[in-house]
Amino acid sequence: MREILLVTLVGLPASGKSSLCRTLTERSISDYAVVWIHFDNLIPLSALHPVPESDSEPSDWKHWRQVIHDCVERCIQACRNPTNQSLVTQQCRSLLPSFPPFPDDSPSNVIFLLDDNFYYSSMRHAYYLLAKRYEAGYASVVCCAALTDCMERNRVRETAVPPNVISKMHQRIEWPDPEGNRWEQHTFIVNTSKDISSETLDSLQEFLMSSSKKPFSYVAEIEQAQRREQDRKANFESILHQVDISLRSKVQVVMQSHTPQWKSKHSKQLSDLKSDTMNAIRTKILSDPSNETLEAYQREAITLFERGLEQLLSQTTLS
Template identity: 30%
Template sequence: MAAAVPRRFLRAQACLCVLCGLPAAGKSTLTRAVLGAAAERGWRAAAVSYDELIPEQAYFTEAEEHTNWKSHRQAVLQSIEQFLEQREGAVDLPSSPLINEATWQLCLRSLLQPEELNPDGAPLLFLLDDNFYYPSMRYEVYQLARKLSLGFCQVYLRCDLETCIRRNQSRPRPVPVQVIVEMEKRLDSPNPQKNPWEFRSISLNSTNDVSKSDIQRVIELISTALNNPLSPAEENTEQKEADRLKCALSVVHQADQACRRLISEAMKAARESHVPSEHMRALAPRLNECKAAFLRDLRHQFLQETRFLPEEDVDVEQVVKRAVESVFDGRKNEIISQFIDNHEKT
């Protein structure tokens, strides 16, 4: 059954709090603790678990499926936006077909408690529980908070890989270990120096149990965010250009890392093919020259052909993946083949 939004919600403060970190880092445990602390303060709080809202089959790595996965993630934020944007006294809220309807209704149940439990105008808190390992994933939440003038904050749970893997194995439905390992390599934690919009973020060491002081820090962070909602974005040409350059740098940086891995694999393959050491010494600089030329071309092409606005979501991962696989990998293979062929001829 669809939920109804009371008119009093329109006057309430609201905050979107991002909880990010590796699987089994302790996000769900922290969520439960924060929900309890929020209830003590009279806040209306809901846990938004992406794992429970998004069907398991949506998590694929193939390019065509990645778009589908992104659509599910966007559906979560669209459902929150629809809930918060109601302008009538009581409006039915059908859930998106891309998310689990029963789970979504459970998310909202705590926000729709009788008025005597939560007085008129009580703050609204959404705890978004997901890995959020790329800044672009978190930026989507920031965009929504800015659009609706909501509070926004982030909590990063810092936990070592071995502990996460060990905890994960005790789960009823553990995440494949390789998925956690790969995610740890890709995880780009909140960095206010690099991304100024992440200024309201804290990091908690969750290798051990989260302490009461940690929970207090989170509550204080959320309280500050509630009292300092974001302002809607204004047209700013200089900022747009700065964002475009920053995005280009991110693309080039990730492409450089991907190319380095491919070069390392190529050198290993050449050694296994018994390419002489003198040829190996020539192969390394040749591959690095190829990489440098590729990165220069990629940056130029991205700045010339990609129209980037702060409101748009440029999928850096997919841009890098397509460029590396369609261009650099082919050039690298040609160079390797030439060296191996020359070796076999000699």
């Protein structure tokens, strides 16, 4: 099956995203077709660069982003199955002219470079979900440049972005969080305030090829969730079993320290006290699955049991 990778370029306007994409497309990556999707060239000028002052987006801008998203999906379907070539409409061909046709015997894998700012994580997440739907890889490349550098570069652009838009975006941008978001675990940061070295480009190229070989998958995600649930249940049962053993030992000690008459009279109460203690521990684990150790649960169980035992002894007369 062809390897497919969706790459969201993240960064401020004039941070060097398009220059990096141009460099990557000019580099030869063996067995990979690189499709550069330059949003600024595809979205009409009147709909470009809304001021990111709220979570709402101008409808025209949102419409064109959805058009591009749909075309990318059609292209992925064509990559997955050559019989789906007809899904790549004329509009998609005009929007994505670098998307190659794929005959049955084509060995090419595909890297889609999605060249936009992607300043909200929700914008990137939409392409992650698309990648997962078709078992493709997903990665982010962060173009990290100082605000002053972006402003200076923007001033000499042929079509400059309003400075207030860049300032607002700088304030509101949500950078990828590989540690907090599992879906952003494949993130590569490039310092684009200076010229990018050939070593960095080599590392980036290796990163992209590696990420394409680690596709996200609904099936795999479900299997992982099921394994985690099975492990959780096994751990839960193991903890309860060990706590039960500790309480049984405690009950045995109590019984051995009293007369046969006392044991005969209060054995059921001790059994009920043990059951109540087990239920309390069970409820605690289920309601608060913290990182407490087995020993901590055992200590808490013994403490609860001894507290109940004190109340029982205060209400009875020893024989």
